[in-house]
Amino acid sequence: MGKSSHKKSRFYQAVTATPALVSAYCPGLKALQPADKAKIICRNSKKLTGSACVDEALRQAMPNAPRWDYAIGYQRDRTEEIVWGEVHPADSGKTIGEVGKKLGWLTNWLAGEGQAMNYTPRRLVWVASGRSSFSNNDPKLRSLRQRGLEFAGGHLVL
Numbered sequence: 625m626g627k628s629s630h631k632k633s634r635f636y637q638a639v640t641a642t643p644a645l646v647s648a649y650c651p652g653l654k655a656l657q658p659a660d661k662a663k664i665i666c667r668n669s670k671k672l673t674g675s676a677c678v679d680e681a682l683r684q685a686m687p688n689a690p691r692w693d694y695a696i697g698y699q700r701d702r703t704e705e706i707v708w709g710e711v712h713p714a715d716s717g718k719t720i721g722e723v724g725k726k727l728g729w730l731t732n733w734l735a736g737e738g739q740a741m742n743y744t745p746r747r748l749v750w751v752a753s754g755r756s757s758f759s760n761n762d763p764k765l766r767s768l769r770q771r772g773l774e775f776a777g778g779h780l781v782l
Contacts, residue, residue: 635697
């Protein structure tokens with residue numbers, strides 16, 4: 625997808641149709657915070673249709689909410705998917721609960737104010753911000769997986 629066609633992408637249209645995110649759209653992965661840039665890697669940047677930092681865009685309106693971090697548009701074959709990325713510690717059972725709360729928040733937000741962003745195909749991905757104390761096969765992750773969450777470990781590769 626070329627630079628001039630990003631505004632035609634489903635992702636761009638959805639972000640700009642969402643009142644809280646209307647100015648949050650960024651090309652490529654430019655919405656990622658500096659500390660998270662090394663955690664989300666794209667092998668073919670031409671497939672990126674943009675990104676938005678949901679956490680930052682909603683910080684003022686929802687300061688105490690367990691906000692999700694990022695939405696990323698990615699062209700996979702003929703379909704554009706939305707990748708919901710959460711960069712969060714993975715060093716204890718407590719962090720599994722925190723991510724569970726964030727996932728619940730995202731689900732509710734997508735059913736309401738974020739409805740324009742609530743489309744498929746989509747991926748819900750937790751990326752460990754530091755050392756992970758559990759593996760992708762940890763039984764504690766089972767309930768989050770049943771809710772559609774992927775645990776990517778230390779890096780998400782698109």
